[in-house]
Amino acid sequence: MTRVGVVVFPGSNCEYDAAAAVDAVGAHSEMVWHTATDVSGFDAIILPGGFAHGDYLRPGALARFSPVMEAVRDFADSGGPVLGICNGFQVLTEAGLLPGALQKNRGLTFLCQPSRVRVVTTDSVLTHQSFVGQELSIPINHFSGSYTCDDLTYQSMVEKDQIVLRYVENPNGSRDDIAGVCNENKNVVGLMPHPERSMSELLGSADGKILLSGFVAGTFARH
Amino acid sequence: MANDSGPLHRALGLTDSELDDIREVLHREPNPLELALFGVMWSEHCSYKSSRIHLRRLPTEGERVLVGPGENAGVIDAGDGIAVAIRIESHNHPSAIEPYQGAATGVGGILRDVFTMGARPLAVMDPLFFGPLSDARSRWLVEGVVAGISGYGNSVGVPTIGGELTFDECYATNPLVNVLCAGALPVDRLVLGRASGVGNLAVLLGSTTGRDGIGGVSVLASAGFAGDDGAASLDDAKRPSVQVGDPYEEKRLIEACLALLDHGYVVGIQDLGGAGLVCATSETAARGGVGMDVDVTAVPQREPNMQPYEIMTSESQERMLAIIEPSSWDAVKALCDKWEVRATVVGRVTEPAVTSSGERVGMLRVRRGFDGEVLAEVPASALADDAPLYDRPRQRPADLDALRADDPTSRVPANISDDVAELLIDPAWVYRQYDSQLFLNTVVGPGRDAALLRLAGPGLPASQRGVALSTDSNPRWCALDPRHGTAWTVAEGVANLACVGATPVAVVNCLNFGNPEHPEVMWQLSESIDGMSDACRALDLPVIGGNVSLYNESGGRDIDPTPTIGLLGLVDRLVAAPPGWTWRDGDTVVVVGATPTASAAGSRWATSRGWRGGVITAFDGPTFAATARFVTSEVARHCAGEPSDVVAVHDVSGGGLAQALLEMAAASEIGISSDLPLTGADLITETPGRFVLATRDIAALRERAERAGVPLHVLGQAGGSRVTVGSALSVDVADVRRRRVSALEDALHAVK
Numbered sequence: 001m002t003r004v005g006v007v008v009f010p011g012s013n014c015e016y017d018a019a020a021a022v023d024a025v026g027a028h029s030e031m032v033w034h035t036a037t038d039v040s041g042f043d044a045i046i047l048p049g050g051f052a053h054g055d056y057l058r059p060g061a062l063a064r065f066s067p068v069m070e071a072v073r074d075f076a077d078s079g080g081p082v083l084g085i086c087n088g089f090q091v092l093t094e095a096g097l098l099p100g101a102l103q104k105n106r107g108l109t110f111l112c113q114p115s116r117v118r119v120v121t122t123d124s125v126l127t128h129q130s131f132v133g134q135e136l137s138i139p140i141n142h143f144s145g146s147y148t149c150d151d152l153t154y155q156s157m158v159e160k161d162q163i164v165l166r167y168v169e170n171p172n173g174s175r176d177d178i179a180g181v182c183n184e185n186k187n188v189v190g191l192m193p194h195p196e197r198s199m200s201e202l203l204g205s206a207d208g209k210i211l212l213s214g215f216v217a218g219t220f221a222r223h
Numbered sequence: 224m225a226n227d228s229g230p231l232h233r234a235l236g237l238t239d240s241e242l243d244d245i246r247e248v249l250h251r252e253p254n255p256l257e258l259a260l261f262g263v264m265w266s267e268h269c270s271y272k273s274s275r276i277h278l279r280r281l282p283t284e285g286e287r288v289l290v291g292p293g294e295n296a297g298v299i300d301a302g303d304g305i306a307v308a309i310r311i312e313s314h315n316h317p318s319a320i321e322p323y324q325g326a327a328t329g330v331g332g333i334l335r336d337v338f339t340m341g342a343r344p345l346a347v348m349d350p351l352f353f354g355p356l357s358d359a360r361s362r363w364l365v366e367g368v369v370a371g372i373s374g375y376g377n378s379v380g381v382p383t384i385g386g387e388l389t390f391d392e393c394y395a396t397n398p399l400v401n402v403l404c405a406g407a408l409p410v411d412r413l414v415l416g417r418a419s420g421v422g423n424l425a426v427l428l429g430s431t432t433g434r435d436g437i438g439g440v441s442v443l444a445s446a447g448f449a450g451d452d453g454a455a456s457l458d459d460a461k462r463p464s465v466q467v468g469d470p471y472e473e474k475r476l477i478e479a480c481l482a483l484l485d486h487g488y489v490v491g492i493q494d495l496g497g498a499g500l501v502c503a504t505s506e507t508a509a510r511g512g513v514g515m516d517v518d519v520t521a522v523p524q525r526e527p528n529m530q531p532y533e534i535m536t537s538e539s540q541e542r543m544l545a546i547i548e549p550s551s552w553d554a555v556k557a558l559c560d561k562w563e564v565r566a567t568v569v570g571r572v573t574e575p576a577v578t579s580s581g582e583r584v585g586m587l588r589v590r591r592g593f594d595g596e597v598l599a600e601v602p603a604s605a606l607a608d609d610a611p612l613y614d615r616p617r618q619r620p621a622d623l624d625a626l627r628a629d630d631p632t633s634r635v636p637a638n639i640s641d642d643v644a645e646l647l648i649d650p651a652w653v654y655r656q657y658d659s660q661l662f663l664n665t666v667v668g669p670g671r672d673a674a675l676l677r678l679a680g681p682g683l684p685a686s687q688r689g690v691a692l693s694t695d696s697n698p699r700w701c702a703l704d705p706r707h708g709t710a711w712t713v714a715e716g717v718a719n720l721a722c723v724g725a726t727p728v729a730v731v732n733c734l735n736f737g738n739p740e741h742p743e744v745m746w747q748l749s750e751s752i753d754g755m756s757d758a759c760r761a762l763d764l765p766v767i768g769g770n771v772s773l774y775n776e777s778g779g780r781d782i783d784p785t786p787t788i789g790l791l792g793l794v795d796r797l798v799a800a801p802p803g804w805t806w807r808d809g810d811t812v813v814v815v816g817a818t819p820t821a822s823a824a825g826s827r828w829a830t831s832r833g834w835r836g837g838v839i840t841a842f843d844g845p846t847f848a849a850t851a852r853f854v855t856s857e858v859a860r861h862c863a864g865e866p867s868d869v870v871a872v873h874d875v876s877g878g879g880l881a882q883a884l885l886e887m888a889a890a891s892e893i894g895i896s897s898d899l900p901l902t903g904a905d906l907i908t909e910t911p912g913r914f915v916l917a918t919r920d921i922a923a924l925r926e927r928a929e930r931a932g933v934p935l936h937v938l939g940q941a942g943g944s945r946v947t948v949g950s951a952l953s954v955d956v957a958d959v960r961r962r963r964v965s966a967l968e969d970a971l972h973a974v975k
Contacts, residue, residue, distance in 0.1 A: 013380030016681045051378045054471030110656045
């Protein structure tokens, strides 16, 4: 069974939800405290949502210095699947594991609402079981979710097929409607929407399963 | 302790007769520190001295009740080995002065009340009351309060799943910010806030102690705003009494405390809220019948040169007091270190003293060093329990009869299309700013009749049950008739629960009233409590907790009586979402429940025109209960995944039947046409006890209603692009949607 480490910072708050979602698609989740220095025993790593170290400075600005992030970097460098959701995405950009940055939402308020995203590429560890153009209903929940990057980075990302998900209706002012991106190697993915919150029709949508079951499947191969 | 204007005890909010009571307790003159301790503990906010004799009339017993009023939170047995803790509070005056921090710390405080019981906080609701948005200050307050709740609640990791938004002139300078929290725990982990075991340690957890919030309960919460412009003129004088919140500290404090409880390291635990350390130490000691020595020099301080009275009464946020056995200290320290939570031994549980008459009295001793000088020595129970109780004079308002005689019903126009469109408002701008989904439990979130959650959370036994929450208030009705108005408010909460299939099991209340020294306010409070009591007895509901917020006045004007009622309900089996507000083309739309006499008294329609008179219909418990039970069973069947022909449900409340139909049509993007000969007044009557249902099989629904003895009237068929009722109402659905969505944002962002 796929062992998924869920990284917990003191101010994480979506760790239980991420763990429950991973377990629901047949993997086995374990919490990893932010002071851990080795995550090589896991098959995949998730950085969940929340406010890692309070995020009074800037989301993820302090978390990149937590010991676990060196371990996550080593894990990612060796090709291990890494997923950052919301605050986890912010942490991955701050740590330089993903390009770009997340700014405050266009409207300068927190937004918790349903959203629809469209799959841009299936060449990523998160989307390899979906199809290009597939629309998924996955809610957002963030204050700083407006994706931005400079023009060179953007062109490079387009050329290297690193834009993974786009919003159908841009809720936060993200550049080019970007909701999720990956690294050049396609094994590190970050997204602002919360797939773990869309795992059941009872809660409004089960589309998150398409992404998370792919992420934990261990079958992703580069195109 | 500056004392330039008269005797010290008065500066601390104590009356001359209260000073005499203190002398009698101590058999001597109190010293200034002791006076300060009494000043905060005997404040209205902490002691309920004006309301307690009336609150005793409320029913508090019930088969599910595990903990009733008087503890940090009420607790019920939800079944499946799970208990639910619930509490409601106000943070009105702090929010009037500093809306962001006032609201934020209100959330922080209520969370601590709930996790103090061993429960993980799983849901917050925020009923909010402001002046009209045409006033710039009200707009500033709305934006600040909502941002404060959002900023604190989202970060601390507890979903905010609902609330209320009320605008009325009477709140213009005294807004109300109420906050309800519910949490869940395995039944066997229930802990109470009491000290026991002589020699045990009192450990202060969390934040350092600063000068913020000193005297908050007495200076802020237990006095009105004096100036004509209310809070505005007192901003500067009272702002130092407002505390500042740190959700990251609170988040770590929650996790550390729940872990300490999981490991069984804690024999008693209590939060530090109003009145700070003196409240936590005296209450835990009094409940446990023991004494406590507190070393003020051991308390980690945020600022230099803090005085003992400042340390004892500071309301610095994000602090807890845990009573532990000395042998657990190393383990407690290690666990707190992991969560980066400061833990300091500040007190010891002591043997009660034996008086000359042989009575055992636990003494709270404030010392400089554990074996050092005794700075204050007071019976803990005298502080915690023995504040004088007042039966303040009550008087029916002299103008009430004239007000009731001025009934606006005859002024309702025959066609109300334009009038009802003005009342449309969608609170989505508010609740979009709240994380309403954390913990994957939210089946019905904000913006509907009641919120509905799966009864699940980290560390809880598995269950298929659901828990429903609703908060309701109706100051318009309560101003005209606090007794029936409050009874109907309880009923309105029950009706909201029925819409999500939940059976009500417990009530909590937050009683927001004016100055209790005004006899008319005490009459309102007493009548309101009687009305709540009537409704709770008729509906077989225990009251398991409450909060009384008095002195909501400014410039001598009291707010309208505003009892906020929180309802907790249960759904036995929750595997499918209940029907929403959405009907489909061709569905039959019906109204179930007894048709009330048409009345515009206390309606949104009338009050929006400044017509505040009329007579509120008397509360009719049995008829209401039968209808609510019928709707509950219809919806619960849906939730249990059983076949059901009911596709939509909504109760009739604020704005009347017209508002209910407009909201459902807007949600459905489909109209409805009815040729019933209803009048404009019929359509805006707000008396609870009616529900709009849409069904695919009218014959089957009618038969079930007849069997239950519940009246059912067919309104018409869903379809088309307009809501039309006879000649009284005709509006375009797209127009309704547009107005509803934009009403709040347009008002907030208008430059006036």
